[in-house]
Amino acid sequence: MDDQCRVLAAALETLDDVFYVYDTDGRLAYWNARLNELFGLTDSELSGMDPTEFFVADDRAAVEAAIAEVFESGQTTVEARAETTEGVVTFELSGRLLTADDGTVQGFSGVGRDITDRREREWHLQRQNERLTEFADLLAHDLRTPLAVTSGHLELAAEELSPERIDAARDGLQRLESIINDLRTATREGALATDEQAVDIADVATTAWNHVETGSAVLEPPPPIPVEADPKRLLRLFENIFINAVTHGPVRDDRVSDEERKAGTTDITVRLVPTADGFAVEDDGRGIDPDDREWVFEPGASRAADGTGFGLYIVRAIAEAHGWTVRATAGEHGGARFEFDIDADTAC
Numbered sequence: 450m451d452d453q454c455r456v457l458a459a460a461l462e463t464l465d466d467v468f469y470v471y472d473t474d475g476r477l478a479y480w481n482a483r484l485n486e487l488f489g490l491t492d493s494e495l496s497g498m499d500p501t502e503f504f505v506a507d508d509r510a511a512v513e514a515a516i517a518e519v520f521e522s523g524q525t526t527v528e529a530r531a532e533t534t535e536g537v538v539t540f541e542l543s544g545r546l547l548t549a550d551d552g553t554v555q556g557f558s559g560v561g562r563d564i565t566d567r568r569e570r571e572w573h574l575q576r577q578n579e580r581l582t583e584f585a586d587l588l589a590h591d592l593r594t595p596l597a598v599t600s601g602h603l604e605l606a607a608e609e610l611s612p613e614r615i616d617a618a619r620d621g622l623q624r625l626e627s628i629i630n631d632l633r634t635a636t637r638e639g640a641l642a643t644d645e646q647a648v649d650i651a652d653v654a655t656t657a658w659n660h661v662e663t664g665s666a667v668l669e670p671p672p673p674i675p676v677e678a679d680p681k682r683l684l685r686l687f688e689n690i691f692i693n694a695v696t697h698g699p700v701r702d703d704r705v706s707d708e709e710r711k712a713g714t715t716d717i718t719v720r721l722v723p724t725a726d727g728f729a730v731e732d733d734g735r736g737i738d739p740d741d742r743e744w745v746f747e748p749g750a751s752r753a754a755d756g757t758g759f760g761l762y763i764v765r766a767i768a769e770a771h772g773w774t775v776r777a778t779a780g781e782h783g784g785a786r787f788e789f790d791i792d793a794d795t796a797c
Contacts, residue, residue: 467561487533504529519544650674657687671721689760694732727791731780742777
């Protein structure tokens, strides 16, 4: 063995992962000491072993399929569990075909990486998401029943109470309904997979604008921006962005009445623009304080008396469900700007 081979062999022995080489018959030909440690076997016992012998019965078929794949396509990746000296370990197993200079197949090599902790974390996160969704559904159900009863009594009381008191009570009930809807959305949007297809963001944004009470606010005609996205989720994203702009965007003016501000009758212009990394939505309103630009995406974040605080949280959840990122910054005219970065393989 020359010096380079010795250095390579020594380097492989330092790995926390298992390294292995199998011959053309699928028999173990070379490995590092980590394999001996994990299975408590000597070199003579390991020599010539079949790959499936290491793994639990339920996962052996997947390992066999992976071996066939590496000889057919040149590479493979599979997950499988094994009983080891350290307990049950979930391995991520790779395989790459080994060939001589003349193209003759000599076997395959690969690495077995312990991903047990990662899978455990993913499982616990999934269970937490499921419990959160169950809680939100239960809460929504339990709240809507008394809301319906209260609404019925309110209509009967309208004959005796002043219109102002009735309107105030109705506003309170509508706010509770909004909170319920946003709570259920917030617990679902980030966890569920998206049904992506080719869509034009301009079309979805225009439809969303027509769904929102915008008063005298204006959406400049957006340019075509084709992406791969879930149209329904994208529609909700733009609805929430536009509601935020119309509700929180107008510049404060003491001459504007609370009724006008609530009705969204103050002027504001919203623009949808393509960027090098995706697209952005910006307005010419009062903008977002630099210290609040990350906080606004947190659940319950709202400075408006009638806000639910889930609007921009849902926007971020939908963006992340697509593999995108979103950040708040300043617009060209000093208003709020939300920049969406899309992965290179997401854009059309």
